[in-house]
Amino acid sequence: TPQEKKLRLAKQYLEELRQYEEERAADEEEEETQLVDLIGDRLKEDVLEQKGRLQRFVAKDVQPPDPASIRVLRGHQLPVTCLVISPDDKFIFSASKDGSLIKCKWEVESGKRLCMVPGGKKGSEERHLGHASHILCMAISSDGKYLATGDRNKLIMIWDAATCKRLHIFTGHRDAVSGLSFRKNTHQLYSASHDRSVKVWNVAENAYMETLFGHQDIITGLDSLSRDCCVTAGGRDGTVRLWKIPEESQLVFCGHQGSIDCIQLINEEHMVSGADDGSIALWGLTKKKPLALARQAHGMREAQGLQEPYWISAVAALRNSDLLATGSHSASVKLWKCGEGFRKLEPLWDIPL
Known part of the structure; x- marks a missing residue:
């Protein structure tokens, strides 16, 4: 029956989790009594991850790489x-x-x-x-x-x-x-x-x-996680869209002024996008407007006597964390910290390449 299958899969998952945490505890020489706590913590993390509420706070510990350690292939x-x-x-x-x-x-x-x-x-x-x-x-x-x-x-x-x-x-x-x-x-x-x-x-x-x-212009980026849906950036139609595949429906998000050129999910409920107006935006999938917006994220440059922002050509997220990275033709990668609840963007490091 479906119930028996769910129970069997749950037991199999718990056994795999127990073995993984046992190996990790052995490597770190942790006490046996801590194993149950580790499994419990892992299950809590899995539940939060599925709900899109997991946010590991790692940004505060990140340091820029040593330039000598950057390899070029x-x-x-x-x-x-x-x-x-x-x-x-x-x-x-x-x-x-x-x-x-x-x-x-x-x-x-x-x-x-x-x-x-x-x-x-x-x-x-x-x-x-x-x-x-x-x-x-x-x-x-x-x-x-x-x-x-x-x-x-x-x-x-x-x-x-x-x-x-x-x-x-x-x-x-x-x-x-x-x-x-x-x-x-x-x-x-x-x-x-x-x-x-x-x-x-x-x-x-x-x-x-x-x-x-649904998009009114070329689609410039796409991402997905474990749910049966995906998110897209719609270039000059100025929208980010969430596609719910089984329902064949979509949610439309607006907030950038320019062409939205890149997008990535941070977790199941939040995403980040970048545009050629130089802005990066943090979104919650239940809000139609950005939770946070950083304008001129990579600064300004002079072109034909006019000041214009460096456009954002790439965004990346360390999944289920508060750490983001953005790229531009400013010849650098920037690291960012998401504030709690994804309502703030703070610049961390500017890494020249």
């Missing part, structure tokens, strides 16, 4: 457009605008290039392993099994992350694929495109599921 011939790190933190996958080095797999510890898939000429995708146009986005499944890449030529390619072997090509978008994200702990893939649509795919079964419409 070279190999692409043209600008790198996207990258992902494997869930076990051992490998980096990167993609580029170039036609010769489309996908590289790097070892994090050594910086050694492990695998390279060259690109081909347009129209040769069926015969040739790689993409034949700029790769714009990339995602890896939470079990590290599948890698997805999307290109300017409307294609989504699915790869075996371990071998770099191409498994499938999804077609269906009518313009460049600009965003990809796997739903956490599943092989369900969300894709966003300049054709203004969001599509849902089942990668394990090589199946198309559905298409959702």
Whole structure:
């Protein structure tokens, strides 16, 4: 019965949790009496995470990296457009605008290039392993099994992350694929495109599921976590949207003045976005307006005798924490602290690159 299945899965989860905490306690030589407390704390964290209320306070302890410790990995011939790190933190996958080095797999510890898939000429995708146009986005499944890449030529390619072997090509978008994200702990893939649509795919079964419409301009970014929904940035339509997949409905959020170019979920209830007006915004999924907004986040520059803000080209969040990072063509990455309740943004460090 469904109840028996739920009970079996709950027991299995508790046993896995007990083994994990036992190993961790052994490594840290903690007392046996603390094990129950550790499991209890972990369960409380899992509940808060599901409700979108978990916020680990780590920002206060963050220090900028030593410039000498920053390593540069070279190999692409043209600008790198996207990258992902494997869930076990051992490998980096990167993609580029170039036609010769489309996908590289790097070892994090050594910086050694492990695998390279060259690109081909347009129209040769069926015969040739790689993409034949700029790769714009990339995602890896939470079990590290599948890698997805999307290109300017409307294609989504699915790869075996371990071998770099191409498994499938999804077609269906009518313009460049600009965003990809796997739903956490599943092989369900969300894709966003300049054709203004969001599509849902089942990668394990090589199946198309559905298409959702609503944005009035190209979609510039997409993200998802474990719920059956995703969030998108709508470029110059000035909106961020939450897509509820089963209900085929959407919530619309407004707050930036310019084109919204990047977005990421912080937890199940909060997200951060960046725009070309130089602002970054913190959102709660129950409020239509930003909880916090930082204008001119990367400062101002002079262009043709006029002062204009550096636009925000990338945002990142340490999931379920109070730490954010933003990128811009100001040649630096900025780290930010979210105030309690995500109602304040405080700059921490400016890291020159």
